[in-house]
Amino acid sequence: MITAIALVFGAWLVQLLLTNPNFEWDVVATYLNSETVLQGVVMTLFLTATAMAIGLVLGGILVVCRMSDNVVLRVLASAYIWFFRGTPQLVQLIFWFNIGLLVPVVSIGIPFGPTFFSAESNELVTPLLAAIVGLGLHEAAYQAEIYRGGLLSVDEGQVEAAKALGMKPARLFFRIQLPQAMRFIVPPTFSAIIGMAKGTSLVSVIGGAELLFSVQEIYSQTYQTIPLLIVASLWYLFITTVLNGVQFFIERHYGRGASRNGSASMIGRFFDRRAVNRSINLTRGSES
Template sequence: MSKVDASEARTQPSSGGGEVGRLVVVPRRSYGIWIGTALTLVLSFFILRAFAVNPAFGWETAAGYLFHPSIMSGLLNTLILTVVIMALAIIIGTIVAIMRVSPSPVLRSFAGAYVWFFRGVPALIQLIFWFNLALLMRELSLTLPFVGEVFSIRTNDFMTPFFSAVLALSLCEAGYMAEIIRAGIKSVPSGQSEAARALGMPYRNILTRIVLPQAMRFVVPPTGNEAINLLKLTSLVTFIAVDDLFYSAQSIYARTFETIPLLIVVAFWYLAVVSIMSVGQHFLERRFGRSESRREPRVARVIRNAFGSRPKGAAT
């Protein structure tokens, strides 16, 4: 009796001929997947065993510091930094993105130079530069003709470590957000903007009422990824002595020399916050992409997302 795999059997006609009736469908064996799965399970076992039995990790010590007041204070500062910087980056990035798609060549050139500079210079260098701004300008003042000096302030009085971190990382992150938002704007068919202009709608209304609402569907997913990346990027503020989560852990293990347990505590809280943000990103994507979602049972969606299967009727 002949044997063929399932893909070949499906190509045969369903009616006619005893030859087809004698065929036996044999599922294709994926030996590579079986071997890879077995190796992955073995490797996972050895990794978990190494983490569990090695006393140098100090799991009990890490558990004791998990809710330490200094760690909680640093975690709160990290969250505040992330929210403030991300909000400013979205605002600045939106303005720069609109300038990049503006009809004015001057605005496009300025926005292009902004993105080129702040995406090209490493974030740590920008952070240290703004923190040491007083080396370039000892004070900032405003002088008006026929009025004289309106105000004057020493740079060190307002360029605190926290403000320097917010300013530097906001400008840096805005460069990436500008490209994300510009891509979202470009994803909207140009015919809609042309039709609105033909009806006499101002450019501002075209952006706020037509282009930007439709671009949100393409902007939200990468924005969520940038927010998660920014959360981890805030650990750089340790270099300018901002009391964030990592700096708080460093302050503790510099006294106790319990480096590994404190790093485990930091990693745990970063993973916890990133997990919560990932769930929020999922619901935001569902909210803005609901027009493309299929009406299928919730259990079926969960199974399909977990195993990567295609919904019925989807193109292959």
């Protein structure tokens, strides 16, 4: 019964996509590779890569402070994570874009001494810089918790055994803790990267020229809202599909020797089936 309903719904959806002229697929094809849209795609990828780089590095620093024996560092890291996870990403972007209302002039120098650099915040904080700072600082808080969850998943007995053998802390971390923690860090990290790629659309609110802002510029002149939003959606789907494929191969690398139930993504399941079929064919060939 459920299968029949799903098939009927799927057929109706296909019919709607093919027969409804309001989708304007010819317009979609025209703008899919237009210069303005491609510039927006490049900016989306740049924002994703830059903000995630900040999040990955700063998140690592935060988790070290969060798990340290120093009370002050633990409190500061916990307060950072509490604040940036507790406030909406859009609010943070708007805040950084309007930081000039709070700090009109940015100065670098010696306190009560000479100033080496000074600039007005409104000139210094462009939409691009506000987007990078806002997205990166927000992501760092989530990434710190991802790291912490992965490190806590490592069996404490292995850590204690390595310490008993005299293994140095750096060697212990890179040879024992990190390889095992990566199995738990990679999936949520790639989910964060995919979320970041889509979350860059929030930058359009502050005038950042990413993908959504680019298509908005076009349909504000042509009034072809639906086909241009379809163009943006297709590009987002393409980006996230590629990221899902990369995630599968990295998960498979760090999951070697571990018990797995298969990949959760459609791309991952496709490669899982190919691997199983290849294994079966090799087994049959050796038997014959």
